[in-house]
Amino acid sequence: MLDENVELLEAIVSNDDNLTYGAIVSVHTGPDESITALTGHGVEELTDMLSQARLTTKAWHQFLDDFIDDPELAARFKAHKPR
Template sequence: MATTTSVCMLSHVANLLGEDLDLLEAIVSNDDNLTCGNIVSVQVDQETYQTALTDDGIGELRDMLRAARRL
């Protein structure tokens, strides 16, 4: 397994993929949808955490959305 050196906040991933943020939040809220370790919680202040994805997580999410649209 490669070492993760960066993550992207889910809001940025939504912009990258041209997807609705609420849809992506619903998908990643279930940890079983992506490989373990690809969904990360980032602490942005003392009480607030935001969801981020690794590069592999973004790729998995992109593939999942493409496959779902083919059905």
Template structure:
């Protein structure tokens, strides 16, 4: 899944949440390979962003368009009713 910096800034601006850069950690495990993970605070921020995006159908669909690189997957998620 590819996430652009522009998408993150847009969503953080919409939901008045400042950017926090220390919550994504990348570790080099080889000359050309990294493993990237979220810290506990990063998971909490992502959870907050998803919760805020799910307030309306429109914001949820915009969120999916911005963050889900696979358009077929995004369409399948959009077709399901929110729980």
């Protein structure tokens, strides 16, 4: 839906403080199973965040530092130019 790297999206939404309250929800798919999902507002917010972050390489690197908790994963994404 967002045409983004799934690993990047998972890293961002793994911390529910990265988006406004209620944008990230848990959907129960079974008695002991759930998935993380975004509301429509969450998709819009994340799309806007990524668009703004990709304006410059400096902004992209700062975004990754701020929103990706795993330094190794952030470094991998920094190795690629923002699109």
